[in-house]
């Protein structure tokens with residue numbers, strides 16, 4: 223007989239007040255000695271951090287190419303353990319974090335749904351996470367609720383055994399490590415044409431519920447003269463909080479439903495899927511918006527250096543015939559995720575300088 227899931231809602235005094243604060247006023251709480259301790263929001267990343275992560279990811283990638291280098295990497299953190307708590311479906315984020323841990327020698331445990339943990343018996347998610355902290359040194363969490371990673375880091379940082387929490391995607395809100403790999407992909411792709419500064423980026427699709435485009439938009443404050451083009455059906459327009467953020471930081475953005483007018487203008491097109499999993503009436507919602515799809519016929523309309531990105535998974539928004547065009551970088555983009563997540567974990571455990579020293 224299948225057990226009915228029980229639910230316990232615990233009251234944490236002070237959490238609601240903390241959660242409601244401006245993100246900029248909370249960042250110190252997730253840092254330790256001037257370094258990030260928890261990775262919760264994209265707003266935690268400044269330009270020097272992003273550059274450090276991109277260069278470290280490239281060094282790890284290079285080192286991992288040889289058996290000697292790979293052995294060195296896997297001896298760095300073989301005394302550490304990580305928990306991957308992924309209770310919302312994931313392919314890339316889960317597998318890339320798992321492999322990033324293994325590249326560095328970290329032993330891993332995983333929970334991939336609440337039906338096999340004591341949450342079925344009513345244990346709260348916060349107590350579940352606190353239990354992981356008894357066994358491991360790092361928790362990577364994906365959860366359908368906005369604010370979940372922030373709350374667990376807030377809870378753990380007030381205990382005597384805080385361990386780092388990394389947000390692997392929190393509802394429709396944020397996906398900071400996806401933003402890291404997106405920046406790495408953009409910087410690598412534009413390496414020979416001046417990097418990301420001065421580039422025009424189109425974000426296309428469900429911008430309202432897409433956490434990847436939200437997190438990536440926050441990072442644009444770190445770059446000079448970037449312009450954003452938000453291309454979405456009216457019902458999926460980018461939310462006001464992001465637009466307010468961009469205005470506050472003087473980042474120009476344009477909103478349109480006319481994808482064709484944007485295609486020849488931009489240096490990067492970031493396609494996204496309709497995020498039906500957040501719909502209140504999924505059976506009544508269509509997930510096919512052909513005017514917001516990219517097809518083989520569009521390849522002649524975009525610039526010769528314009529890259530095509532997608533956080534994946536995709537549905538119909540990019541035709542498979544686009545995949546073999548050299549400007550389609552989404553498969554490289556997902557592989558970049560493994561390297562930059564390894565860089566992030568190396569940084570969190572303080573072995574980033576050891577890796578850099580291999581090349582001095």
Ligand code: CP
Pocket residue numbers: 311312313314315316391400533534535
């Ligand atoms: N891009 C991304 O987060 O993919 P997954 O949902 O497969 O992890």
